[in-house]
Amino acid sequence: MANLKSAYSIAGKKQKNDTHIIVVWVDNEAGVLARVVGLFSGRGYNIESLAVAEVDQKQNISRITIVTTGTPQVIDQIKLQLKKLVPVHKVADFKREDKNVIFKEMALFKFVANNKKLISALNACRNYNPVVLDQTKKSQVIQITALRREIDKMSKNLTKFGLVSVSRTGAVAMTRGSDVFK
Amino acid sequence: MPKLYSGAEIVFKCLEDQNVSHIFGYPGGAVLPIYDELKNFNSIKHILVRHEQGAGHAAEGYARSSGKPGVLLVTSGPGATNAVTALTDAYMDSVPLVCITGQVPTHLIGTDAFQECDTTGITRPCTKHNWLVKDINDLAEIMHKAFEVATTGRPGPVLVDIPKDIQFQKTKYKNYQKVKKLNGKSHDNFSQKNIDDLIGLISKAKKPIFYTGGGVVNSGPKASELLRELVYATGFPITSTLQGLGCFPADDNQFLGMLGMHGTYEANNAMYSCDLMINIGARFDDRITGKIDEFSPKSKKVHIDIDPSSINKNVKVDLPIVGDIKSVLTSTLKTLKKSKKNFSKSNKHQISNWWEKIQRWRSKRSLDYIGSEETIKPQYAIERLYELTKDRDAYITTEVGQHQMWAAQHYKFNKPNRWMTSGGLGTMGYGLPAAVGVQIAHPKKLVVDIAGEASVLMTMQEMSTAVQYNLPIKIFILNNEYMGMVRQWQELLHDKNYSESYTAALPDFVKMAEAYGCVGIRAKTPEELDDKIIEMLNTDRPVIFDCLVDKQENCFPMIPSGKPHNQMLLGPKDQKEKKITGKGRTLV
Numbered sequence: 222m223a224n225l226k227s228a229y230s231i232a233g234k235k236q237k238n239d240t241h242i243i244v245v246w247v248d249n250e251a252g253v254l255a256r257v258v259g260l261f262s263g264r265g266y267n268i269e270s271l272a273v274a275e276v277d278q279k280q281n282i283s284r285i286t287i288v289t290t291g292t293p294q295v296i297d298q299i300k301l302q303l304k305k306l307v308p309v310h311k312v313a314d315f316k317r318e319d320k321n322v323i324f325k326e327m328a329l330f331k332f333v334a335n336n337k338k339l340i341s342a343l344n345a346c347r348n349y350n351p352v353v354l355d356q357t358k359k360s361q362v363i364q365i366t367a368l369r370r371e372i373d374k375m376s377k378n379l380t381k382f383g384l385v386s387v388s389r390t391g392a393v394a395m396t397r398g399s400d401v402f403k
Numbered sequence: 404m405p406k407l408y409s410g411a412e413i414v415f416k417c418l419e420d421q422n423v424s425h426i427f428g429y430p431g432g433a434v435l436p437i438y439d440e441l442k443n444f445n446s447i448k449h450i451l452v453r454h455e456q457g458a459g460h461a462a463e464g465y466a467r468s469s470g471k472p473g474v475l476l477v478t479s480g481p482g483a484t485n486a487v488t489a490l491t492d493a494y495m496d497s498v499p500l501v502c503i504t505g506q507v508p509t510h511l512i513g514t515d516a517f518q519e520c521d522t523t524g525i526t527r528p529c530t531k532h533n534w535l536v537k538d539i540n541d542l543a544e545i546m547h548k549a550f551e552v553a554t555t556g557r558p559g560p561v562l563v564d565i566p567k568d569i570q571f572q573k574t575k576y577k578n579y580q581k582v583k584k585l586n587g588k589s590h591d592n593f594s595q596k597n598i599d600d601l602i603g604l605i606s607k608a609k610k611p612i613f614y615t616g617g618g619v620v621n622s623g624p625k626a627s628e629l630l631r632e633l634v635y636a637t638g639f640p641i642t643s644t645l646q647g648l649g650c651f652p653a654d655d656n657q658f659l660g661m662l663g664m665h666g667t668y669e670a671n672n673a674m675y676s677c678d679l680m681i682n683i684g685a686r687f688d689d690r691i692t693g694k695i696d697e698f699s700p701k702s703k704k705v706h707i708d709i710d711p712s713s714i715n716k717n718v719k720v721d722l723p724i725v726g727d728i729k730s731v732l733t734s735t736l737k738t739l740k741k742s743k744k745n746f747s748k749s750n751k752h753q754i755s756n757w758w759e760k761i762q763r764w765r766s767k768r769s770l771d772y773i774g775s776e777e778t779i780k781p782q783y784a785i786e787r788l789y790e791l792t793k794d795r796d797a798y799i800t801t802e803v804g805q806h807q808m809w810a811a812q813h814y815k816f817n818k819p820n821r822w823m824t825s826g827g828l829g830t831m832g833y834g835l836p837a838a839v840g841v842q843i844a845h846p847k848k849l850v851v852d853i854a855g856e857a858s859v860l861m862t863m864q865e866m867s868t869a870v871q872y873n874l875p876i877k878i879f880i881l882n883n884e885y886m887g888m889v890r891q892w893q894e895l896l897h898d899k900n901y902s903e904s905y906t907a908a909l910p911d912f913v914k915m916a917e918a919y920g921c922v923g924i925r926a927k928t929p930e931e932l933d934d935k936i937i938e939m940l941n942t943d944r945p946v947i948f949d950c951l952v953d954k955q956e957n958c959f960p961m962i963p964s965g966k967p968h969n970q971m972l973l974g975p976k977d978q979k980e981k982k983i984t985g986k987g988r989t990l991v
Contacts, residue, residue, distance in 0.1 A: 251535065256527060263528050294715060301712035307532040307552060 236292035240269070240317040242324060242394045243299060244402070248308040249275045249283040256306055257285055266291060266299055270326070270369070270391030282310065286393050288317075288369070313402045321397050327390045328372045333360045334383025342382035346375065407573040410539050410565065411440040414503065416576050417546035418447055423474050425450060425465065425843050427458040431478025432518055433505030436570035450843060450872060453864035455482050457836035459489020460862065463498045464840030467823045468798055470623060472499040472553050473840065479505045480518030483564075484525065488830060490560045491529040495827025496646060497621055499558035501549050502530075508568040509537060522564045531559040539572040547579035556590045557710040558621055590709050593726040598734045600722055601681075602742060604703055606750070608679035610757045611639045614662065617646030617826070618684020618708060620819045622728040627651070627819040629732035630683065636739060638747035638754065640761055642670035644685045645826045649816035659761065660770070663691040664962050665808040668769035668971060669761055671960075674699050675968035676760070682706045684728050687717040688827070697967035707731050769960040769973055770812050779929050781806065781881045781952040785813040785853065788879060791936050797849040798841045800824065802834040802858030805887035805958045810853040832861030835878060839865055842874040849877070849940070856882040856949075857906055866919040869945040877939055878947045883954045884909060891957045912949035921945035 247253050254273060261268050269288040276284045289299065296314065303312045315322045332342050339361050343351055349365035349372075356362075365375065369392060376387050396402060408416060414437055418426065427450045430438045441449055452458040455477045462473025473493075477486050483504045493500045507516040523535045532552050534545045545563055553561045605611065613634060619626050627650040634641050634657055641651050642662040651658055660667035662674055671693075674680065680702045685691070687706075692698040695717065704720040706713070707728060714723040724731055739746060772782045785806075799814055800823040801807040807824055816822050823841060825833035834852040842850045852859070859880055869876050889904040916923030922942050926935040932950070939946045961972045971977075 251537075252523060252527070255524070259527055294719075298712060298716060301714075305531075305710070305712055 236294065238290045238292060239296065240288065240290050241296050242315045242317060242322070242392060243287045243289060243296075243303070244313040244315075244394055245285040245287070245303055246310040246312075247283050247285060247306075248310070249281040250308055253283070253308045254285070256308065257287075257303065260302055260306065261287070261289070261299075264298070264302065266295065272391035272393050286391060288392050311403070315394060315396075323395050323397060324368060324392045325366050325394075326369055326372055326392045327364060327366045328376070329354070329388040330363045330365070330376070330379060330384055331360065331386040332363070332379070332383045333385050335359075338382045342379055342384070345379060345382065349375070405575045408576045409436070409440070409573050410536075410542055410570040411436040412443075413539075413542050413574070413576055414546065414565070414570075415440055415444040415447060417543055417550075417579075418474065419444065420578055421472075421547070421550045423447060423472075426474040426476050427452055427461045427465070427840065428476030429453075429455050429458060429478065429482060431482050431505065433479035433507055433567050434476060434482075434503075434565075434570075435505075436567065437476065437503070437505070437565075449476075450839070450868065452836065452839075452868050454862065455485035456488050456832070457839070457862055457865040457868065459486045459500065459502070460492070460830070460833050460836035461840035461843070461865070461868075462500050462502075463489060463493050463496075463833075464800060464823050464837030465844045466493075466498050466500060466840075467496075467620070467837075468820050468841040469844040470820065471844075472501055472550060472558075474501045474503070476503045477505070478518065479507055479522065480520045482518075483520060483522040487525060487529060488828075490526055490562065492825050492828040492830045492833065493560040494529050494531070496825065497558050497617060498560065499553040500560035501553050502526075502560060502562040504562060504564045505570070506535065506564045506566040509566045510568070512566065522562070526562045529560070530562050533562040533564065535564045536566065536569050539569050539574045542569065542574075543576055544579065557618075557708075557713075591726040591730055592711070593724045593731055593734075595734070595738075597722065597724045598731070598738050601705055601724065601735060602738050604679055604705060604722065605637060605639075605681075605739070606743060606746070608639075608703075609753055610673075610677045610702075610760075611637070611679040611681065611754065612659075612673050612677045613639055613641040613681050613683060614644075614674065614685055615641060615647045615650055615683045616644040616685025618728055619647055619650040620684075622684065622709075624819055626684075626729040626732060629729065629736060633732055633736055633739075636736065636747055638751060639681075640673060640758070642666070642673065644688070644691055645811055645824060647685060648811060648822045649819045652817040653815035654817065659765075661811050662968075663688075664693070665812065665958055665960065666962075667812075668767045668960055668973065669764035671962065671968040671971060672764045673761055677702045680704045682708075682720070683732075684708060686713045689717070690826075692718060693962045694965055694967045699968070767973065769971070772956075772959075772974075775953065776929060778953045779926065779932055779950060781809050781883070781956055782813055783929060784879075784881060784926075784932060784950050784952060785809050787932055787936060788851070788853070789814045791933065791940065792849060792851065795849045795940075797821065797851055798823070798838075798845060800834040800837040800841060800850070800852045802852070802854045802861075803829045803831045804855045804858060804889075805883075805891065805956075806853055806855040806858075806881040808888075808958045809881070814853070831855075831858035833858075835859055835862050835876075836865045836868075838876040838878070839868055839872075839874055842869070842876050843872070846874075850875075851877045851879050854878055854880045855887060856880050856884065856909060856912070857886045860910075863915070866916075866921060866945060866947070870920045874945060875943050876945050878945075879939075880912060880947065880949050881952045882909075882912070882949055883952050883956070885954060887956075888958070894957065895963070912947050916945075916947035919945075919947075921947060923947050923949065925949040925951065927951050 913923030
């Protein structure tokens with residue numbers, strides 16, 4: 222059988238996938254992240270990265286930032302399905318190419334190497350706001366903030382300077398200018 | 404000092420304030436404090452089922468036939484997991500249910516305690532929302548919110564999980580003050596512009612059709628009245644999904660019958676060829692659309708739905724209108740009357756060619772079948788059942804399979820809320836417990852479960868419930884000894900390899916009825932069928948009716964999987980000529 226992928230209908234024409242950043246404001250209550258993530262896995266949507274933390278301690282609102290890919294129809298469904306969840310207050314959606322939105326990810330790099338290499342490592346990071354968080358004679362931990370693909374590239378390039386461990390967050394997003402998403 | 408109430412008492416205070424009169428349930432360790440309190444609340448009657456799935460389906464039948472939310476009360480662990488099928492069923496078919504589950508005491512949660520399971524985790528994907536009550540002071544608010552979530556917007560099931568220690572703890576009880584909107588969620592988002600656009604499309608259409616669904620039932624009886632008014636005011640043809648049957652009278656000339664996989668020839672061809680499709684409260688389900696790339700290729704599509712996520716999910720539409728059907732139809736009728744007086748008359752000419760075409764499709768008589776004098780044809784059995792019950796405002800439930808489709812095709816519904824069937828999830832075993840729930844909601848009415856012998860065995864134990872509460876439900880079994888729909892698909896798609904679809908050791912349903920303490924009747928020939936049905940109708944007790952029907956009969960017409968609406972199989976002859984091949988075989 223040529224097409225055993227779906228038992229229900231023959232897949233129609235494939236549309237182009239876009240990368241979107243979905244921001245969700247939710248009540249910070251037990252299980253709320255499971256609801257959001259479960260919606261993605263249950264309906265077969267993709268999660269590239271996810272960042273979540275409480276942003277309003279008074280009203281207990283958390284902000285979840287999800288990077289996802291999908292056809293325009295799928296992205297619309299994601300937004301509409303999210304809005305149906307009871308603890309969800311609002312949902313924003315940005316294209317990754319959107320110039321009006323700032324996206325940042327943070328990464329921690331640990332290097333174990335000789336002094337010369339450690340200096341080169343810090344030097345290589347200089348475009349991405351490097352902060353040295355810890356330093357010994359043989360090692361250092363550097364924090365950078367950058368775009369996803371920049372961090373991808375950096376973690377590849379830095380191996381030659383003794384990169385032994387990478388820890389990174391999902392993307393967070395904020396609009397430029399004075400506008401606030403309502 | 405205000406009076407303090409235990410958690411168990413608060414549960415009942417909330418049910419009282421929500422005007423709940425019946426709950427379906429099954430006791431167990433983690434809900435004993437609630438059951439202990441039952442005796443102190445006379446306005447609430449508990450119906451003891453025999454399995455928690457039965458409680459769920461009974462609550463569904465109750466809700467669907469009465470328009471009120473159904474309530475079930477079950478224990479932790481297996482009680483909760485047994486209810487999952489019913490919750491999922493209610494979620495798929497948008498039935499408002501409130502499921503209250505017991506949970507192990509809070510200090511034992513997470514320790515793999517006896518009859519512990521992660522109830523809120525398990526039911527998260529099959530409820531609109533669920534809550535684990537961790538603080539007695541939250542209980543009343545959560546209970547009331549549960550009813551609000553279940554019944555507002557697109558209805559659905561919710562679950563409240565209450566640990567045993569919370570049921571014992573005491574606190575004050577406050578009645579609930581409705582907050583304005585739950586997290587800013589609103590349901591009527593349409594504008595007058597939407598309505599004007601709709602009227603514009605209506606007045607231009609040459610080949611229009613209304614395609615209506617369960618949303619009309621959910622919007623209340625008034626919505627069905629408005630729908631009728633609109634259909635008459637436009638003179639357009641109307642077809643309905645499985646769940647929408649009854650919103651428009653089936654014997655009216657403008658009604659084309661059900662559409663979809665086993666819909667009529669005229670309904671499906673009209674859907675394929677129309678130039679304006681007005682979807683009211685249906686969701687472009689795959690049983691309806693057939694091959695999606697070739698679904699109604701030339702039409703402008705309007706979609707009226709309360710759930711914004713239903714719109715553009717499967718089929719892209721030209722005019723989405725998000726709102727409660729009742730209010731959308733009210734505005735539409737108002738605008739139509741104002742701008743186009745006597746529209747149905749002035750427009751008659753514009754759509755007369757369309758109606759002629761429809762009449763031609765109709766003349767194929769796609770629901771006809773080859774009769775027999777020796778064996779009872781299942782379609783004939785349903786036709787007779789309909790003829791003999793049509794003046795009695797009967798409530799019909801079904802199981803899932805061929806009998807369900809035959810019931811939908813041959814039983815004619817004229818009112819909403821009279822037809823309870825598991826459409827989205829397709830749950831075999833739904834009909835019998837649902838009939839229990841319907842009979843509870845309508846004690847004086849005739850309630851018939853049109854069943855298959857395989858489905859009905861899945862929840863047969865609920866006959867015991869029917870006997871206990873003197874519920875005179877009629878279980879009308881079309882017995883062909885096969886899982887008929889499975890057999891039909893094996894015949895069409897798997898070279899007649901009837902793998903495991905024959906039930907070799909069926910019980911004697913008449914003796915079984917007697918064992919349960921109800922009445923068993925068997926009909927073997929077409930000749931005796933009427934008398935036996937009348938005997939069933941005259942029996943004021945639960946009846947299991949074993950109707951022995953043709954074992955080989957297939958359900959037609961049929962859109963074979965992977966085919967568009969205009970390529971239907973009309974009967975056994977067609978089946979040979981249009982063999983299903985290639986990709987179509989992989990579909991369900």
